[in-house]
Amino acid sequence: MFENMSSREKTLALVVGSLAPIFILFFAFLWFMDRYEGNEEEIDDLTAQVEAQETKKMRGMAASQRQGYYRKVSLPVGTSRARSIYKTWLDDLVLKESGMSYDGVRFKEGGEIAYEGEAVATRNAFTVKPRGTLQQLVAFLHGFYSADHLHRINKLTIKPVTKSNRGKDPILTGELQMEVEIETLSLVDGPVNIVEFPVWRRELPAADDYTRNILSRNIFGPANNLPSFEKPKRSDLEFTIAASEKDAEGKYETVQIEAADADADDLLAFELIEKSGDDSNVKVVLGDQPRTASYRKMRLRIPKQTKPVRIPVSMRVVDDGLPSKSDEINFTISFVAPEVKEVEKPKDPPKPIEFAEHTYVRGLMSGGDGRWVVMLFNQIKSESHKLAAGDTVDIDGLTWTVIEVSKNLVTFEVDGDEKTFESGRSLADPLKAL
Numbered sequence: 001m002f003e004n005m006s007s008r009e010k011t012l013a014l015v016v017g018s019l020a021p022i023f024i025l026f027f028a029f030l031w032f033m034d035r036y037e038g039n040e041e042e043i044d045d046l047t048a049q050v051e052a053q054e055t056k057k058m059r060g061m062a063a064s065q066r067q068g069y070y071r072k073v074s075l076p077v078g079t080s081r082a083r084s085i086y087k088t089w090l091d092d093l094v095l096k097e098s099g100m101s102y103d104g105v106r107f108k109e110g111g112e113i114a115y116e117g118e119a120v121a122t123r124n125a126f127t128v129k130p131r132g133t134l135q136q137l138v139a140f141l142h143g144f145y146s147a148d149h150l151h152r153i154n155k156l157t158i159k160p161v162t163k164s165n166r167g168k169d170p171i172l173t174g175e176l177q178m179e180v181e182i183e184t185l186s187l188v189d190g191p192v193n194i195v196e197f198p199v200w201r202r203e204l205p206a207a208d209d210y211t212r213n214i215l216s217r218n219i220f221g222p223a224n225n226l227p228s229f230e231k232p233k234r235s236d237l238e239f240t241i242a243a244s245e246k247d248a249e250g251k252y253e254t255v256q257i258e259a260a261d262a263d264a265d266d267l268l269a270f271e272l273i274e275k276s277g278d279d280s281n282v283k284v285v286l287g288d289q290p291r292t293a294s295y296r297k298m299r300l301r302i303p304k305q306t307k308p309v310r311i312p313v314s315m316r317v318v319d320d321g322l323p324s325k326s327d328e329i330n331f332t333i334s335f336v337a338p339e340v341k342e343v344e345k346p347k348d349p350p351k352p353i354e355f356a357e358h359t360y361v362r363g364l365m366s367g368g369d370g371r372w373v374v375m376l377f378n379q380i381k382s383e384s385h386k387l388a389a390g391d392t393v394d395i396d397g398l399t400w401t402v403i404e405v406s407k408n409l410v411t412f413e414v415d416g417d418e419k420t421f422e423s424g425r426s427l428a429d430p431l432k433a434l
Contacts, residue, residue: 070187071187073149073150074121074149074150074185074186074187074190075124075149075184075185075190076186076190077186077187077190077191082124086124086151087105087126089147090105090126090128091105093144093147094128094130094140097139097140097143098130098136098139098140098143099139100131100132100136100137100140101130101132102128102129102131103129104128105126105127105128106126106127107124107125108125108126109122109123109124109125110124110125110183111123113185119188120187120188121150121185121186121187122185122186122188123183123184123185124183124184124186125181125182125183125184126181126183126184127179127180127181127182128179128180129177129179129180130178130180131175131176131178132175133176134176134214135211137178138207138211138214138215139207142204142207142210146204149184150184150185150186150187151182151184151185152182152183153180154181154182154183155179155180155181156178156179156181157178157179157180158176158177158178159178160172160175160176160177161173161174161175161176161177224263224266224319224321224322224323224324224325225261225262226325226326227260227261227317227318227319227325227326227327228259228260228261228327229257229259229315229317229327229329230258230259230260231256231258232329232331237329238331238333239331239332239334240334240336241255241305241333241335241336242335242338242339243304243305243307243308243309243335243336243337243338244304244306244338246306247306248303248304248305248306252301252302252303253301253302253303253304254287254299254300254301254302255300255333256298256299256300257270257297257298257299257315258296258298259296259297259298259317260296261296261319263319263321266319266320266321268296268318268320269317269318269319270286270315270317271315271316271318272284272286272313272314272316273314273316273328274314282303282305282309283303284300284302284311284313284333285302286300286301287299287300287301300333305335307335308334308335308336308337309335310332310334311332311333311335312330312331313331315328315329315331316328355378355381355395355396356426356428357426357427357428358378358379358380358426359376359377359379359395359426359427360379360424360425361374361375361376361410361421361423361424361425361427362375362376362377362384362424363375363423364406364408364409364423366407367388371388371389371405372388372389372405372406373386373387373388373405374386374388374410376427378395387402387405389402389404389405390402395427398414398415399414400412400413400414400427401414403418408422408423409421409431419431
């Protein structure tokens with residue numbers, strides 16, 4: 001048959017014959033890939049089913065393990081037994097471990113808890129009203145939450161205890177009145193024949209860590225203000241003291257330090273800070289510290305020094321607020337050489353007033369008896385003297401004796417000398433001898 005075909009038909013038959021295996025292989029590959037992908041989906045489905053079964057099994061094992069743990073930490077079955085054992089545990093926690101006082105435990109049944117129509121646990125409620133400090137409350141809460149039982153605190157009420165202040169704002173006593181409402185669970189398959197409540201402990205930080213952080217907060221007041229130094233001032237950090245010129249052994253100088261705090265009721269305490277590298281041999285000592293809110297001063301006692309020396313001092317002032325705050329200051333106490341005072345020369349005594357300088361010859365005149373007289377006038381004393389020959393007058397501790405009076409001149413004898421004056425002249429300005 002192939003021999004009867006034309007060359008064109010032979011070529012076409014050859015091409016078709018060559019393509020047929022290719023088509024067969026192509027469709028065979030498509031069939032294989034389809035089957036492969038189908039198998040992969042089946043494998044994935046089976047794998048998912050296996051994993052789901054394993055997860056379910058693991059969850060069941062975890063739930064069973066957790067359920068076993070809950071049975072272990074559950075309160076015992078039976079309301080009366082649970083109440084008695086838990087009350088004993090609460091008594092020990094409140095009274096012994098925390099150190100608070102209270103008036104007993106109130107108990108109330110809370111009913112059953114059901115799951116899918118089946119009872120699984122019994123709920124019980126306990127209420128205690130302890131009284132104590134914030135530190136004791138922290139100890140109570142730490143002990144409560146350290147005990148890993150099926151219990152929880154539903155409500156905690158805290159009120160500060162105050163006392164009257166004669167009509168003013170009440171004074172806080174530092175104690176707290178609390179009311180704690182606790183809920184417990186007793187699983188129906190929990191422990192039965194137990195005499196003492198086992199304490200299962202949880203890993204919590206140490207109670208001191210909680211105490212330190214919580215007690216540093218003022219939960220019933222405004223934020224604590226920072227105290228600050230007022231003397232010495234930050235602008236002048238040096239006290240200057242004159243060194244002693246004499247033996248200073250056993251004697252002290254004092255400087256006063258002052259601080260301020262915006263919280264009027266805070267008590268301030270002053271401290272000296274010792275720093276490494278301070279090679280000063282002079283030791284500064286704190287004075288007495290009255291612990292009253294109104295006293296915010298401190299006297300430092302420094303041994304007297306006979307030579308110049310600089311003493312570095314570091315101090316801290318701390319208040320008693322919550323949280324406690326402080327301020328620090330560095331200053332210097334300097335002993336300096338005493339000033340050398342110049343000895344003042346005694347002043348000359350004031351020159352006595354010379355009345356002769358201010359006494360003038362006012363006039364020379366003839367009296368009714370024909371005798372000539374001289375009129376003297378002292379300007380300072382406003383005194384007048386009328387003298388004739390032979391009369392005397394005391395001026396500046398000297399005796400002035402009139403020897404002769406004429407129409408134009410008057411002559412006095414003074415301390416053995418004769419002095420002649422004309423009218424209008426001062427007694428300190430006699431005429432010169434010819």
